[in-house]
Amino acid sequence: MSTESPRRSSRLRWRLGPGRATRAKAVAGFTALLLPLAAMVGLASPAQAATSATATYLKKSDWGSGFEGQWTVKNTGTTALSSWTIEWDFPSGTAVGSAWDASVTSSGTHWTAKNLGWNGTVAPGASISFGFNGTGSGSPTGCKLNGASCDGGGTVPGDSAPSKPGTPTASGITDTSVKLSWSAATDDKGVKNYDVLRDGAKVATVTTTTYTDTGLTKGTDYSYSVQARDTADQTGPVSGAVAVRTTGGNDNPGPGTGSKVNLGYFTNWGVYGRNYHVKNLVTSGSAEKITHINYAFGNVQGGKCTIGDSYADYDKAYTADQSVDGVADTWDQPLRGNFNQLRKLKAKYPHIKVIWSFGGWTWSGGFGAAAQNPAAFAQSCYDLVEDPRWADVFDGIDIDWEYPNACGLTCDTSGPAALKNLSSALRAKFGAKNLVTAAITADGSDGGKIDAADYAGAAQSFDWYNVMTYDFFGAWEAKGPTAPHSPLNAYAGIPQDGFNSAAAIAKLKAKGVPASKLLLGIGFYGRGWTGVTQAAPGGTATGAAPGTYEAGIEDYKVLKNSCPATGTIAGTAYAHCGTNWWSYDTPATITSKMAWANSQGLGGAFFWEFSGDTANGELVSAMDSGLN
Incomplete structure (x- = not known):
C-alpha cells in the first residue's frame, strides 16, 4: 500500500501546479x-x-x-x-x-x-x-x-460633503515610485481636489484621479488612500487603503543567495514514507542556497486556519541522528516535531524565512467559508501562526486556494473579489512585517482560471505569488497525447493554448501584477504515461506510467537514473524508455528557466518539493546559480 499522503496523491488534475517567514517579532x-x-x-x-x-x-x-x-x-x-x-x-x-x-x-x-x-x-x-x-x-x-x-x-449648511473616492489601485511600481489611480468622488456642488495620503499623512493634493508618488525607498511597504474636498473645502470620508511594496531590496539574503527569492516547499507528510526530514536540507547543502521555506500544509476548516498534522507538526520526537543539531528530543520538552526542527534550522541558517502554507489541492474547500468572513479567517490564521509555542518559527502565511471562483477538487462560487477581500484581511491582520503570499493558478488560457478572480487587486496585499507553472499536462488524460507537464512556452502541437509558463506570466503582468511579485514554479518530479511508442511529444498512451508512490508521477532523483532525458521541448526535458514516456526538469533546463525568469524581471522562483531532489541537492543548486 502506498504510504504517500492523499494530499499529494490527489494533487493531479487541473492543478496547474501543486499548491502550496524567524517570525518578524518586531511590531x-x-x-x-x-x-x-x-x-x-x-x-x-x-x-x-x-x-x-x-x-x-x-x-x-x-x-x-x-x-x-x-x-x-x-x-x-x-x-x-x-x-x-x-x-x-x-x-x-x-x-x-x-x-x-x-x-x-x-x-x-x-x-x-x-x-x-x-x-x-x-x-x-x-x-x-x-x-x-x-x-x-x-x-x-x-x-x-x-x-x-x-x-x-x-x-457648510445646505452643502453636503463629498462622497468617499474609490480605493486606489497601484501600477507601475518601481524601486522608488508608484502610480495610483482611483474612481472619482461625487459632490452636490462639485469636487475641487483630492488629498493623497501615504501611511496616513498627506503627501499631495491633486485635481485629477491619478498621482505618481516618487522618492520612495526600495523594498519598502506603504499604504495609500485618498480623500476628496469640495468647492467649499469640506472633506469627505477617506477611501479604502491599498498596500504597496516597492521593488528591489532584500534584507534576507543568505550564503549563496542574491536578491532573488529561491523558495522550496517542505511537506509535513514527507517524514513518513519518504523519510525526509528538516535535517535533509542541511545534509544536501540546500539550506545554504534557499531563501524561504513554505511549510505545507495547514488545513482550512469552517472558514478558519487549523493544524494539518499535529504529530508531524509539533509532536514527533526526533532522535539525535535525525535532528538538525544532533540533539535528541526529550519526552517533556514543550515543542517537538517539524516545528522544532525548523527552529533549529533557522538558528543554524538565520537567513532562511519560513512561511506556513494553508490549503492545497485537498484542503481548498474551506476557503469558500473563509471568504464569507475574511476578518474572522485572518484572525484565526494569525492566532494559529502566532501561537506562542512556535511564533518564532514562522515569518508569515501563504494561502494555496485552488481555485478562487473556479473549479479544482471542488468548485468555488465566491465571486471574483473573494481573493482580494481575503488577501486584504490577511495583510491588515499580519501587518507589514510579516510575509503574506499565495500559490496561484497558471492557467493562461482565454477565460481560464486567471480570468476568474481579481489577481491584480489581491496582489496589492500579497508579497508575491507562487505561480504554479507545472502540472499543465499529465496522465489524467490516460490516452495522451504525451506532453511536458511544465512547458516554458508554447510549441507546435501543444494540447491546450495558454497552458505554459510564459502565457501565465504574461497574462498576470498584463492584468497589472508587478513582475517582481511573480515567482516561477519548478516541479522536482516528472509526469509520465505508459504504452507509448513515440519518443517525441504528442504520442498516444494506454495509461499512467508506474511510480513509487502513485502512478503517473515520479521524483527527479529516481527518473534521472531510471529514465534519463532523451530530448527537450519548450524549455523542459522529456524521456522515452521502453514504453514509458516522462517529462521533467533537469539542472540544465532549470538553468535556462531561471535565466528566463531573470529576463522577465520576476522576483525569483520556487519549487515543489524538497524530497524530489537528489541527496546532494542538485536541482536546488541549479536554481540558486541560475537566479543569481
Missing part, C-alpha cells in the same frame, strides 16, 4: 509624526456646522508594552472656542490608561475626551494639548472634534 512602531486624524480614516458626517478648529494626534514615545499619546486642539478660526470634545476609535487591544489635562471615557473601543474646567476656552490661533499613557499598538481612527472633521474641513 511596526509609530513614527513620531503629527498626523491629522482625518488623514488616517473615514470621518463621520458632522451633525452641525463646524467650528474652525483642528485636532491632531502625536505618539510621543513608545516603550514596547505601552506608549504616550497626545492630542492637540488648535483654533484656526476667528472666534474663541468655549469647549472641545474629541472622539476617536482604537482597535481592539489598544486602550487609554491614565490621562491628564482632559477627562477621557470609553464605550467599547470608542473613546471620548472632554476639556476640564480650566482649559475649555481656546483663543483664535491658540492651541491646547492633553496626554495619556496607553497600551497596545493600534492607531486612532474615526476622529471628530466637536462633532465635525478633525482636519477643520467641517460642513
